[in-house]
Amino acid sequence: MQLMYCPRTRAFTALWMMEEVGEPYELVRIDVRSPDHPTEAYKQINPMGKVPGLVDGGVSMGETAAILLYVADKFPHTGLSPLPTDVHRGRFLQWLMFSATTLEPVMVEKLRGLAPNTTSSGWGDYDRATTALQQAITKGPWLFGDTFTAADLYLASTLYYGMAFGMIDKRPEFVRFTQMATSRPAYVRANSIENQQLQVP
Ligand SMILES: N[C@@H](CCC(=O)N[C@@H](CS)C(=O)NCC(=O)O)C(=O)O
Numbered sequence: 001m002q003l004m005y006c007p008r009t010r011a012f013t014a015l016w017m018m019e020e021v022g023e024p025y026e027l028v029r030i031d032v033r034s035p036d037h038p039t040e041a042y043k044q045i046n047p048m049g050k051v052p053g054l055v056d057g058g059v060s061m062g063e064t065a066a067i068l069l070y071v072a073d074k075f076p077h078t079g080l081s082p083l084p085t086d087v088h089r090g091r092f093l094q095w096l097m098f099s100a101t102t103l104e105p106v107m108v109e110k111l112r113g114l115a116p117n118t119t120s121s122g123w124g125d126y127d128r129a130t131t132a133l134q135q136a137i138t139k140g141p142w143l144f145g146d147t148f149t150a151a152d153l154y155l156a157s158t159l160y161y162g163m164a165f166g167m168i169d170k171r172p173e174f175v176r177f178t179q180m181a182t183s184r185p186a187y188v189r190a191n192s193i194e195n196q197q198l199q200v201p
Pocket residue numbers: 008009010011032037038049050051052062063064065100
């Protein structure tokens with residue numbers, strides 16, 4: 001597997017996932033800040049030309065949620081995605097998609113001071129989205145009790161940078177959840193890889 005990656009971007013979430021999975025992968029640097037980006041060659045991997053991207057043999061794809069699900073399902077022994085026969089599978093998919101479909105749009109609305117329209121916008125609004133998430137993680141420790149999944153990873157990653165950049169309130173539940181997630185050895189390894197990559201020109 002090759003992870004198309006650039007430091008200080010959303011590709012960090014996929015990097016963290018690769019470290020959770022623990023299977024061999026190659027990190028391929030894509031400089032999204034270069035004037036030549038995105039190249040036509042890169043758009044063959046991710047048609048949006050964004051990072052992250054993933055190449056696995058003849059498969060290539062973009063979108064963090066899709067990459068996380070693909071990798072988790074490819075390595076079921078990791079337990080990072082409940083199996084399709086598992087009673088938690090549906091709820092897992094719902095929360096796995098939540099960062100991309102709901103949290104990110106409400107964070108952008110909040111950051112830009114845009115007026116929400118909770119019924120006509122697919123993402124509802126900030127209060128509705130954050131209340132739903134807060135309730136889901138309150139019992140804990142993870143969404144599905146003691147089992148950490150790719151949905152916890154993606155939500156924790158989004159909450160972490162959302163709180164860091166003032167787009168999400170630092171509610172105690174969000175702080176607890178992200179502190180627990182970022183204490184995981186795979187997160188610590190990913191963070192160290194990211195720091196090394198930042199030294200590479
Ligand atoms: N919906 C995408 C968003 C990815 C994204 O926006 N990546 C940014 C970096 S944080 C990017 O590649 N920007 C460069 C560009 O748009 O060309 C995902 O979740 O994977």
